[in-house]
Amino acid sequence: MSVTTGATVRSEENLKVTRSRRNVAWTGLGALVVVVVLALFPYIVYSGTTAIMVQGLIVLTLASMWNLLAGYAGLVSVGQQAFFGLGAYFVLIPAMHGLSPFLALPIATVGAGVAAFPLWWLVSRLRLGYFAIATWVLAEAVALFIEQIQSIGGGTGMPLPGFAGMDPTLLAAYTYWAALVVAVLAIAAVYFLLRSRLGLVLTAIRDDETAARTSGVRVGLARLLVFVVAAAGCGAAGGVLAIDQLQVVPGTSGGVFSVQWTAIMAFATIIGGLGTIEGPILGTAVYMILEQTLQSYNAWYLIILGLVAIGIALFARRGLWGLVDDRFNIRLFPVGYYLWSPGERRGRQGRQGRQAKGAAGVAS
């Protein structure tokens, strides 16, 4: 591909390639400040507010995972609720045997990640559309299977033991911090994953899968890794939900295995911006606003969310963050490359973070 610019290309020694435009240490510092402030919330605000934030943090975790899957690996999974629910159960079961649910969170994370392997094996060879439905079917199957097991509540669910006698405010604070830790770790994981070799591999696959394959890229392995990480993340979020709700209810309409969860994480990601790390953050904010304002009109916020997501998918593919990025050219979490000619103050941005066009097939 020829580089067509007005100017002639300068000699190579003068060009500089960096990961970000401005010193990313500033952004890192900013993120740290934000996290610290958030961590102080239980001391500052009422527990009602932190409860709402727990909801938001759960959705943020889920959305980041869905974004990783669909926006960077090109995998549209409509069955993430399987891992979400499994995570909840992987917190419930140890709790029923005496372990503190908080300590069970890592178990939930790992457990969901492990569960991803056999499920991947089942669906990995399917082409994109059927992959999506298959994940949905699998989620239903997992839910159905779990519901047969009476000892963990069967079809009706089971309360979460382990917090008897704990001070409610303290519990709320601990829950909040757990949710915060999970969300921060999730976003950090995605960020560092994408800056690593895996990120480069994913971009290559997204741009041209065939070329990547013939260059020796292990496409299947890369996607498997992403699938596992996303499953683990969703599992962790499910564990947090269990702690937050103090019960685990299966059931595919309203329970942890409900496809509504996938709908929420998918829509939040799409509205915020698919293929950018900042997108899920923005999208979660939009979701929370909608959910809070329309709370009493139960089904409405999903309808509106869905319609907006459809609209954005069709007309503003990079979502709300994409609009911001186009206008102001900001990257809070840079995962691409910038090219600087000597003396340039604003580097030219390489192609990064665009929505998964390659993996999805080029439109005619």
Added chain:
Amino acid sequence: MSTSANEAPAAQQGTPLLDVRDLIVHHGQLRALSGISLRVFPGEVYAIIGANGAGKSTLLRTIAGLHHPTEGSIVYDGKDVTGLRPEKRATAGIAMVPEGRRLFPSLTLEENLQVGATFARSGPWTIEKVYDLFPWMKERRRQKTSQMSGGEQQSVAIGRALVANPRVLLLDELSLGLAPVIMRRIYGMLPQILSSGVTVLLVEQDVSQALRVATHLQCLLEGHSTLEGRPADVTAAQVEAAYFGSAHPGGQPPGDPPHGGLLAPHAPSEGSEA
């Protein structure tokens, strides 16, 4: 070189049936055509020659409507069709036999022709007439075309385009993958096609074959026009130079305009290049 028996009518004045002006076409960021123009008059056999990657197929596809030019215009029968969808151009009378035949694999021979005839204009060509042109087709018409040889498939593809009764027939690399004797046989059909009132614009890698049938030709190199004129008016050396890009064998890097003496008077002016 000898001119073909099919000379275009000596009178080439009047309006061209196809008038392409200063076409600039991109594939993504790559510029495939840089300011190409051509004029095809009724009854002509206009040949576009050039090496691989010269942009010949891109040119034909753009005329057929499958590519959008970045700049330039296409005027067909006096009407600007630059923005017209491909199917509308087809029903207006521009039919293309695409590179690689592109028959419908799950359809039989006859069904392929029937599809071609679905939106046909009125005219002499019918499925029966195509069977007259290619007699072997009649008994094999219920066969799937994927089982046929390259030459047979090419005939079906031509038949599918003819059945629509076009005024301009675009032929993209007819000889591709065909043995020379088959190719000659196919090109031998041209007189009958022309006599029905069809004008032909073809793209051909095999230069000698093109020169045998063409009444007018243009040579492309890396998206630029390097030669234009009638076969009778150009020498073998000129063609070779235009094809390969320099006065010396081996060619020279693209981007610089070919050196003087090769450009025929009608060649378009060069625009700025990357």
Added chain:
Amino acid sequence: MGWVNAIIQGILTGGLYALFACGLSLMFGVMKLVNLAHGDLAVVAAYIGIGVIAVIHIPFLWSVPIVVAIMAALGYVLQRSLFQSAINRGELTTLIVTFGLSIVIENGLLQFFTANSRGIGTGSSLISSSFSIGGLQIAWLDVVIFALAVVVLLSLQYFLSSSKYGRLIRAVADDREAAQLAGADYRHVFGIAAALAFCTVALAGIAYGMTTVVSPTTGTDTILLFAFAAVVIGGLGSLWGTLVGGIVLGVAQQIGAQINISYELLAGYIVFLAVLVIRPQGLTTRRSQS
């Protein structure tokens, strides 16, 4: 005797599942569109049927062509507008859009009709009765639906193989560009194919509403999943394969139910998973194929 009855029942149910599946298969075969809202649209058709009967008070049988016509028109419009825009932007967008549509439909139905399930009153005692053959109890309704499925498949096959638009649909499915060069507006052809698929979806929804009750979530809970399972089991690209797949699924479910009533769904899933592992013909291509 229960086993034979179960198998017969499974076969007949297979007809219903084939009805579920053929629309999904058709839309994928022609425009490479996996419609995640497929099942929900069938539920919409059922609700339209219920609504039409409630409002116009016509005999049930008369409502069927009305619902089919409405759905066919809806299919054409949806395809030309929403689906075509999504297709132009790639497979990822298509999935997102159809998934979004599914959620919107489901929650829309929930909002306006509540979560209560409804059934379509068939009104005719003939259909709601059953008959006996050699000790087996067979419901007329199941036989009628199976027959309907066969008729639909036959009609589809005939249409695709012998009619002008059937040929065009096959041609466009084979090679969109070549069809354009022949003068076919592929967007219109896609629309026709979608209308056709939506006809089957309408019939599927009505049929399902007749056998049991539908609720807003039935679309994904049941119809989409079974349709997909039938397609997987029967093999992609084959209309009659959806019948085979439907029958296998139905029989598996009934056998499972014979073993233990709560195993009915699970048995179906197991068969589906087994086929996915052993023989996913036609579903597996390199993912970057557009």
